[in-house]
Structure formats: C-alpha cells, structure tokens
Amino acid sequence: MVSSGARFLWYQSKNARDLLNMGAVKRALEARAFPEDVEGQVAFVMDRFNGTITPYQNRSEITRLAERVRALAPRTLLEVGTARGGTLFLLCQAAAGDATIVSLDLPEGRNGGGFPKWKMPTYAAFAKPGQRLLFVRGNSHDPASRDKVHALMDGRPSDFIMIDGDHSYEGVKTDFELYYPLLAPGGLLALHDIRPTPYDPSIDVHRFWIEIRDRFRTEEIVETPDQPNFGIGLVHGPNAAAR
Numbered sequence: 365m366v367s368s369g370a371r372f373l374w375y376q377s378k379n380a381r382d383l384l385n386m387g388a389v390k391r392a393l394e395a396r397a398f399p400e401d402v403e404g405q406v407a408f409v410m411d412r413f414n415g416t417i418t419p420y421q422n423r424s425e426i427t428r429l430a431e432r433v434r435a436l437a438p439r440t441l442l443e444v445g446t447a448r449g450g451t452l453f454l455l456c457q458a459a460a461g462d463a464t465i466v467s468l469d470l471p472e473g474r475n476g477g478g479f480p481k482w483k484m485p486t487y488a489a490f491a492k493p494g495q496r497l498l499f500v501r502g503n504s505h506d507p508a509s510r511d512k513v514h515a516l517m518d519g520r521p522s523d524f525i526m527i528d529g530d531h532s533y534e535g536v537k538t539d540f541e542l543y544y545p546l547l548a549p550g551g552l553l554a555l556h557d558i559r560p561t562p563y564d565p566s567i568d569v570h571r572f573w574i575e576i577r578d579r580f581r582t583e584e585i586v587e588t589p590d591q592p593n594f595g596i597g598l599v600h601g602p603n604a605a606a607r
C-alpha cells in the first residue's frame with residue numbers, strides 16, 4: 365500500500381517536472397506552433413514536453429473522439445476532469461471558433477486531485493483566439509458546481525460533455541445524473557474508461573456503462589474489443605432515437 369507521504373512526494377516531483385517543461389508548452393501554444401490536423405495535435409500532447417500535458421487516453425481512441433468532436437463543432441463544451449489538460453487542448457482545438465468551454469476539476473489536492481493554480485495561464489492558452497475558456501475548481505458532484513457551469517454557459521445547454529472525473533460507480537453515476545440534463549438535443553456526452561479495469565478497483569465506469577448503454581442512443585470508441593482499460597462511451601443528447 366502506498367502511504368500518503370509517498371503520494372505527496374510523488375505529486376510534488378510531478379509538479380517539479382511540469383514546472384520545468386511548462387514554459388516550453390506555453391511558448392508553443394502562444395506561437396500556435398502545433399499541427400492543425402487531429403493526429404498531429406494528438407502527437408503534440410502525447411509525445412512532447414515530457415508528458416506535461418499528456419492526456420490519460422488511448423491514442424487511437426482520443427484521435428477518433430477528437431475527430432468526432434470536430435465534426436460536431438460544439439459551441440458549448442464541458443469537461444469534467446482537467447488533470448494535465450491533454451484532452452482539454454484537443455477539445456478546444458476541435459470546438460467552434462466562438463465556443464464557450466468550461467473545464468471542471470477539484471481544487472489542488474495533496475494527493476494529486478486537480479491541478480495547481482500556476483498551470484492555469486498555460487491551460488488558458490489552449491483556447492483558439494475567439495473562444496472563451498473558463499475553469500471551475502470544485503467537486504463535480506456538488507450541485508453548486510453544476511449550477512456554476514450552467515451559469516458560465518449563460519444558461520445554454522452543452523453541445524459536448526466529457527465526463528472523465530471520479531471513476532467510481534457512484535462517482536460516474538452522480539456526474540451523469542447531474543450533467544446529462546445539460547446536454548443539448550443533437551449533442552454528445554462522452555464517458556471515459558468504459559472497459560472493465562480488473563487491476564484497478566477504483567475504476568468502475570464499466571458497471572455504470574452497461575446499465576445505461578441500452579437505455580440511450582449510444583456508441584463505443586474502443587480500440588480492441590477485449591482491452592482491460594480505457595474505452596470511450598458516447599451518449600447522444602435527448603430526443604435522439606433509442607436503438
């Protein structure tokens with residue numbers, strides 16, 4: 365079992381590494397020195413900067429998701445689970461040029477929850493010039509966080525929602541129940557880690573996914589059918605015909 369002291373040290377060493385690399389990330393973002401195509405952008409976050417902005421994603425799955433979001437061109441987009449910002453960068457680049465984007469994560473925690481405030485100016489540079497990118501530091505399970513997100517969207521529904529926060533069964537269920545009602549008709553909601561993950565009992569999105577996948581119009585983005593992790597579930601917005 366890993367002690368809380370060891371976790372604290374691990375978290376601080378990660379932050380020290382990020383601090384060293386963050387200047388280069390920010391300069392590249394401000395100069396828009398990254399490719400325009402999805403594959404190139406996935407490589408930008410996954411293969412550079414020593415993992416500082418690498419998403420916690422399977423490469424082919426996040427590529428397919430980003431392409432899907434580009435086709436949708438959302439004007440309102442919510443992400444639950446900012447973390448290192450890798451997915452957020454890709455979602456900003458995929459969203460409409462005038463999109464309002466909100467990313468929600470826990471306030472910086474001793475055990476690695478959320479991200480430190482000093483990363484925010486770099487994350488803010490993920491946005492395209494005409495976009496509004498806003499951050500909420502709070503618990504996604506708190507209805508007050510949901511209300512804050514909704515207010516930041518000026519009361520508009522979300523065209524795209526990515527739920528990638530608390531991966532426990534109760535956690536993902538709570539997020540789905542709170543945020544699915546914000547999804548626009550014709551919109552898409554993505555749940556990450558829908559594949560069963562036997563080696564990590566804290567990840568139980570699969571149990572929730574099999575409960576809902578036939579109750580809604582859904583799709584799966586999964587690289588290989590029997591993989592023991594990752595996998596993205598897509599749920600279509602209200603008014604979409606059930607299968």
Ligand SMILES: C[S@@+](CC[C@H](N)C(=O)[O-])C[C@H]1O[C@@H](n2cnc3c(N)ncnc32)[C@H](O)[C@@H]1O
Pocket residue numbers: 418419420421444445446447448449450451452468469470476477478479502503504505528529530531
């Ligand atoms: C797997 S990471 C997100 C990865 C990110 N989407 C990516 O791939 O680039 C999960 C994040 O969810 C956050 N999280 C966990 N529980 C949460 C909660 N109840 N409210 C808000 N954020 C939460 C964690 O702090 C962590 O940063």
